[in-house]
Amino acid sequence: MSLHRLPDVMQTPHDNQRMRLIHPLRMAPIKLVQNRLLVWPLAVALAIGIGLVNASNYPAIASTKLVAGEQVELSVLVYNIEYSGDASTDRVIREIDADIVGVLESYNRLPEIARKTGYPYYNVGLQLLSKFPILEPSGAEGLYSLIEVEPGYVVAFFNTHLDYVKYGPSRLVKGFSEKAVTQSEIIVRANSINILTPDIASLIGQGYPVFLTGDLNSPSSLDYTKATVGTRAGIDSAMRWPVSEALFKAGMRDAYRDVHRNPVLVPGITMVDPDFSKGGSGDRIDYIYAGGPSTTLTSTVVGELGGPDVGIGFKKWTSDHRAVLSTFQVTPVALPTTVSLNTRMLNQGDTLNVRYNAPGYSSTTVIVVPEGATKSAALLTNSTSESGSTSFATAALSPDGYDIVMLS
Missing domain, CATH: 3.60.10.10 (Endonuclease/exonuclease/phosphatase)
Structure with missing residues (x-):
């Protein structure tokens, strides 16, 4: 079998660079497909100066230095x-x-x-x-x-x-x-x-x-x-x-x-x-x-x-x-400054679970937008804190591609 998922080669998700969510950080969209076992991957875009859907539309959240834990x-x-x-x-x-x-x-x-x-x-x-x-x-x-x-x-x-x-x-x-x-x-x-x-x-x-x-x-x-x-x-x-x-x-x-x-x-x-x-x-x-x-x-x-x-x-x-x-x-x-998912594969109606982490930011917002859209096109919005988990119902979302974005 071939290597699973062969997208464009990308940079690390922890660069402090503002760039568009295209090559090399293009991510495949989620496809919320009714009554199908296999669905397409979910696009995750995090407005922290990396993987931005559109760098001009999202303020950057500063990335943090990695901290080592106990062995x-x-x-x-x-x-x-x-x-x-x-x-x-x-x-x-x-x-x-x-x-x-x-x-x-x-x-x-x-x-x-x-x-x-x-x-x-x-x-x-x-x-x-x-x-x-x-x-x-x-x-x-x-x-x-x-x-x-x-x-x-x-x-x-x-x-x-x-x-x-x-x-x-x-x-x-x-x-x-x-x-x-x-x-x-x-x-x-x-x-x-x-x-x-x-x-x-x-x-x-x-x-x-x-x-x-x-x-x-x-x-x-x-x-x-x-x-x-x-x-x-x-x-x-x-x-x-x-x-x-x-x-x-x-x-x-x-x-x-x-x-x-x-x-x-x-x-x-x-x-x-x-x-x-x-x-x-x-x-x-x-x-x-x-x-x-x-x-x-x-x-x-x-x-x-x-x-x-x-x-x-x-x-x-x-x-x-x-x-x-x-x-x-x-x-x-x-855990670095990031938006993470437990799965990038969902069926319409499944709960979308999002884990977020933005050290130093007591108030954040996580939104769901159509793939490549700006924050003004947000379909779902949850007020969030510095670190934790949030979830979204997907029953009202039509089968399509979506980006998950965290805003300060």
Whole structure:
């Protein structure tokens, strides 16, 4: 599958720049569609000098410097459950009981999975399950969320699934040159991950703890080294894989290799490619990456009981991928000046819940306007305070795109 949501590359949502809500901060509109399960994402515009619908029409609310909180321990699971999963994959998620789960291939089952596994928060667009509130902040354009791991304190979280076509290790086994494989990796997968890396690097630079889970359908440069040459089919020389290199350049760490530094002794295979025709034993393509103020404490493969390098085993394992569980010591940061949503996908009649934060402003207003409109076109208005939550009924809104704006 391709990378979820492939909008224009954007700047961080926390710049102190006034700009229009167009490229690079264009956000896809919400579509309030009657009697449909799947709807379009919601546009969030925050009048704080970033992501403005129209900079000339909204006064700026000053952004605040990020404040670090107390350290917390956080567990993260990445799990491709294969074709929406089943009762067995639900059981794995429930028994592992990670704080945050990056799910792949949940399709339309995520609400059901959340209910059956006991997770109070989920996000369909990002395929996340969480024990903590999931906020989609202004400017993020659906590419990442802020997860409130402690009241008022957050980490940034990405979850993605890159395309599986022209799978690099298979092509190496079939005789394609490293140059040809590298080029196809760039076109098929690295170009997609590079939609995320500008935001990853910016968030890390601002002091956020940043996590990325995903089935990246690509090996890591840390696994194709001089030491691993000849250990399995296709590894004929050390090789730099573009997706991992892009994430390293953005400031991310490979959590599994933080703990298991020797890829010869602990390959940590998560996917056995059925197209291997010469005895290849698969690759590690399911990852948890971390950046910013965090330390990896543990990392283990979750899979079939007795499987190679499987640290947590289950007698019944139905997915074609193994999962990975990592724990971290994390320093979250205070929720920034922002307007956030718990979901950018609504049906007409659903309640629109908005979380807002404007430190230093005792009186604010949150309005709903047609996409791209000025404040004079406000359809819904709530008086708000410095920080908190507010909600809007959407039954009277026609199916269309809308912007959520906070005013001082």
